[in-house]
Each structure stands twice: as structure tokens, then as C-alpha cells.
Amino acid sequence: MDRTDDDLGAEHHPPADGPHGASGLTTGAVARRLGVSPTTLRSWDRRYGIGPAVRDEGRHRRWSPGDVAVLETLCRLTAEGVPPAEAARVAKEAAAAPVPPAPRQQSPAADAGPGPLALGDVRQECRGLARAAVRLDAPVVEELLTVAVEEYGVTVAWQEVMVPTLHAVGRTWESSGDRYVEVEHLLSWHVSTALRRCTRPPAPYGGPTPGPxxxxxxxxxxxxxxxxxxxxxxxxxxxxxxxxxxxxxxxxxxxxxxxxxxxxxxxxxxxxxxxxxxxxxxxxxxxxxxxxxxxxxxxxxxxxxxxxxxxxxxxxxxxxxxxxxxxxxxxxxxxxx
Missing domain, CATH: 3.40.50.280 (Cobalamin-binding domain)
Known part of the structure; x- marks a missing residue:
């Protein structure tokens, strides 16, 4: 227990996309990957026409790798401060272009906010959690942490999801002139909340049994x-x-x-x-x-x-x-x- 970084005994796994294959990702899997709620994905589809290319026989939404790439661009741009409508337009144009578009001049809003975090080879849940934290999207941060604890248990969720994301935020804060301090504070608060939520009330102690x-x-x-x-x-x-x-x-x-x-x-x-x-x-x-x-x-x-x-x-x-x-x-x- 000497360190709290991302090699705290945790075994690194290659990013797992969930139910993929030819049919594509489910909406829930994409939401966890990007750090947004399923409701947000449906809203983007209605408002900006950024939706899945395929629906199966039961009319469930299935997202192709190209669909997810568009969403990732949208998330990156909105995290940089670009308005959602403008970000959606740029994301769709970039996906349709035969070659990468020329670098776009950032708006003042983009200059005012932090960019995406460099996370390296970590679980996709870390990337989604980092994106939500950069947006200061507290409800989604809370939801993603809850899902991680329920799916993996508190030990794995701490080592493989919470710690890598916390350290990515901390490293970026140290190297960017305090631009991420609000992100670190929000993420730390919700990590603490998630840990305490899965902690049982203290057991009473007394008598000859070993102490706490x-x-x-x-x-x-x-x-x-x-x-x-x-x-x-x-x-x-x-x-x-x-x-x-x-x-x-x-x-x-x-x-x-x-x-x-x-x-x-x-x-x-x-x-x-x-x-x-x-x-x-x-x-x-x-x-x-x-x-x-x-x-x-x-x-x-x-x-x-x-x-x-x-x-x-x-x-x-x-x-x-x-x-x-x-x-x-x-x-x-x-x-x-």
C-alpha cells in the first residue's frame, strides 16, 4: 500500500468496449465509455442528428466505431468550451471529410477551459469518468462511479478506475498552472462519496473480541x-x-x-x-x-x-x-x- 498511483497492484486490462462485434455498441456501453448519460446521447441524436447508424430487429440502438468517433470528437470539443451545436457540426464534418480537416482556430471559450486528459492505457471507464469530470458533470460522475463499484467491487473500482483518473487529473493540474483544480476537487468529492456509500456503518466493539x-x-x-x-x-x-x-x-x-x-x-x-x-x-x-x-x-x-x-x-x-x-x-x- 506504498503508492496510490495506477500500479497499486492492479492488473491492467486492454480497453473493453462491451457488446461490440458487427452489431456495434449498445447505448449504455457508449455512455460509459464517453462519460455521458444515455439520455444525453438520445438528446444529441434528436438535436444534432448524431445518432447510431444501425438498429437491430428490436429497434435497439447500435453504435458503429464511426458513430463513436463522432461522439468522441463532440465530447472533446465541448470539454474545450465549444458550444454543443458548433461542436456537433464540426464533429460531423470531420467524419465526412476524406482527409483530416485543417486545424480549427479555437474560440475564446475553448481557450478558457482545459482540454482532454492524457490517460494512457487504462480502462474505458477511466476515459468516460475523466471526460465527465472535465465538464464538471457531477450527475454523470456520480453515476459512473456507482456503476464501477457495482460492476467490479470497491477494490478493483478504486485501483483500476478511480486512482488512474485521479492521478491523470493531478498530473495535469500540476503541469497546467492550476487550470484543473476545480476538476480535481469535484472528482475527489464524488470518489469519497462513492467509497462512503459502499462502507457499512461501524460495528460496535466490546468484550474480549479483537479491537477494531x-x-x-x-x-x-x-x-x-x-x-x-x-x-x-x-x-x-x-x-x-x-x-x-x-x-x-x-x-x-x-x-x-x-x-x-x-x-x-x-x-x-x-x-x-x-x-x-x-x-x-x-x-x-x-x-x-x-x-x-x-x-x-x-x-x-x-x-x-x-x-x-x-x-x-x-x-x-x-x-x-x-x-x-x-x-x-x-x-x-x-x-x-
């Missing part, structure tokens, strides 16, 4: 999304958790350990400047319980900030799946030391 897993960002650390993903994954496994969130002061960490008696404490550090091994060792040495049967938590270090630091006696799982496996197993294995 405590999740906290180290002091000065504000990146909570990876911990929220871990929290959702543990919830799905039935492991009780206590989420303390961002920038937890050192004294609050040790006070919470004494009060909760957790089976494990996950400390997240995104940056090396915030990853303090003395703090992690102090948490690992914090005890609770009656004299003669004192216990200590297993400390798990998460995030790229801990890379290269010798956390002796502390675990640093390389993937989200490995972190879930360790914490699920260790939940029932806390003992006196």
Missing part, C-alpha cells in the same frame, strides 16, 4: 482517499474499523490507541516530509490493558511517504489487496507482547 482497525493520516497529511478505500474494503470483509481521518495529532493517536485497544493501526503518509518513523514507533509501543496482560497494536505503514524507511517490526503492504489480507488475518491475531 484504526485508520489515520499522520500529522500534516491531508490525503484521506486511500484510507477511505481501505476502510470500505475492510467493511466489506466484516472487519470493524475506526476512521480518524486527516492530520491526526500525535497525542491524539496515542490517546485513541489506549482507549480503543485496536488490533492494528494504519498510518498513512503521502509525502516523505510527513512520514515520521519515531511517531510510528511510539504508536507501536503504546500499550493498553490490565497489568500483566498488556497489549500493543500492529502498526501498518501506508503511502509513498514511507518508501525506503526501515520500519522494523512494522508492516508495509505493497498493494491494497495485500493490506486487506494482512488486516483481516491480523484482526483475530492480536496478542500480548
Amino acid at each position: 482497525v484504526m485508520l489515520a493520516c499522520v500529522p500534516g497529511e491531508q490525503h484521506t482517499l486511500p484510507l477511505e478505500a481501505l476502510n470500505a474494503g475492510l467493511s466489506g470483509l466484516g472487519v470493524p474499523t475506526r476512521m480518524l481521518g486527516a492530520a491526526v495529532p500525535a497525542e491524539a493517536l496515542t490517546a485513541a490507541v489506549r482507549r480503543l485497544g485496536p488490533s492494528a493501526v494504519v498510518l498513512w503518509a503521502q509525502a516523505r516530509s510527513s512520514a515520521s518513523l519515531p511517531l510510528a514507533r511510539h504508536v507501536a509501543d503504546t500499550q493498553w490493558g490490565v497489568q500483566g496482560a498488556r497489549r500493543r497494536p500492529q502498526v501498518v505503514l501506508g503511502g509513498p511517504g514511507w518508501a525506503g524507511q526501515p520500519g522494523h517490526g512494522m508492516l508495509r503492504p505493497p498493494t491494497l489487496q495485500e493490506a486487506l489480507r494482512i488486516l483481516q488475518r491480523g484482526h483475530g491475531a492480536t496478542g500480548a507482547r
Whole structure:
């Protein structure tokens, strides 16, 4: 769990278009691919004549690769600020031209907004999600995230859909003079909402059973999304958790350990400047319980900030799946030391 980028243990798959073949893509598959709603596709068909070339016997819409190419051009232009009607006209003309059209002079509206994100070899869901986020289309962002979690489960959705899109936005924001900051804020908010929606309510804790897993960002650390993903994954496994969130002061960490008696404490550090091994060792040495049967938590270090630091006696799982496996197993294995 050292990194939150797109190689967080996720296996990359070639883009999957869904039901393709000679009959073409369904409207739902095209909507997910482009990051728009099916209603939007039908509206574009009615208003601008951008619709599927084929309908099957049941009159279902089937989109050919050429149809999808026109839609992709339309989405790119509207994301750049071109009015939809103008974007539709240009997209249809480009598709009908025998050779690529000459570069079009961008309008002032196009200059004011960010262009498409460079995502590389990722799932088509990432591309659709990125397009919707650039348009600040919150309802579609919400819908695409919900579909990803329902279809793949929270772990795969986080690693293969949410993380690559978040990092594409972050990289572009860093290199474009803050032009994408509103996109990053909107996307992060809805990713957090999607993760919390699939997290079960915290289970009560008491008695001789192992304590909950405590999740906290180290002091000065504000990146909570990876911990929220871990929290959702543990919830799905039935492991009780206590989420303390961002920038937890050192004294609050040790006070919470004494009060909760957790089976494990996950400390997240995104940056090396915030990853303090003395703090992690102090948490690992914090005890609770009656004299003669004192216990200590297993400390798990998460995030790229801990890379290269010798956390002796502390675990640093390389993937989200490995972190879930360790914490699920260790939940029932806390003992006196």
C-alpha cells in the first residue's frame, strides 16, 4: 500500500468496449465509455442528428466505431468550451471529410477551459469518468462511479478506475498552472462519496473480541482517499474499523490507541516530509490493558511517504489487496507482547 498511483497492484486490462462485434455498441456501453448519460446521447441524436447508424430487429440502438468517433470528437470539443451545436457540426464534418480537416482556430471559450486528459492505457471507464469530470458533470460522475463499484467491487473500482483518473487529473493540474483544480476537487468529492456509500456503518466493539482497525493520516497529511478505500474494503470483509481521518495529532493517536485497544493501526503518509518513523514507533509501543496482560497494536505503514524507511517490526503492504489480507488475518491475531 506504498503508492496510490495506477500500479497499486492492479492488473491492467486492454480497453473493453462491451457488446461490440458487427452489431456495434449498445447505448449504455457508449455512455460509459464517453462519460455521458444515455439520455444525453438520445438528446444529441434528436438535436444534432448524431445518432447510431444501425438498429437491430428490436429497434435497439447500435453504435458503429464511426458513430463513436463522432461522439468522441463532440465530447472533446465541448470539454474545450465549444458550444454543443458548433461542436456537433464540426464533429460531423470531420467524419465526412476524406482527409483530416485543417486545424480549427479555437474560440475564446475553448481557450478558457482545459482540454482532454492524457490517460494512457487504462480502462474505458477511466476515459468516460475523466471526460465527465472535465465538464464538471457531477450527475454523470456520480453515476459512473456507482456503476464501477457495482460492476467490479470497491477494490478493483478504486485501483483500476478511480486512482488512474485521479492521478491523470493531478498530473495535469500540476503541469497546467492550476487550470484543473476545480476538476480535481469535484472528482475527489464524488470518489469519497462513492467509497462512503459502499462502507457499512461501524460495528460496535466490546468484550474480549479483537479491537477494531484504526485508520489515520499522520500529522500534516491531508490525503484521506486511500484510507477511505481501505476502510470500505475492510467493511466489506466484516472487519470493524475506526476512521480518524486527516492530520491526526500525535497525542491524539496515542490517546485513541489506549482507549480503543485496536488490533492494528494504519498510518498513512503521502509525502516523505510527513512520514515520521519515531511517531510510528511510539504508536507501536503504546500499550493498553490490565497489568500483566498488556497489549500493543500492529502498526501498518501506508503511502509513498514511507518508501525506503526501515520500519522494523512494522508492516508495509505493497498493494491494497495485500493490506486487506494482512488486516483481516491480523484482526483475530492480536496478542500480548
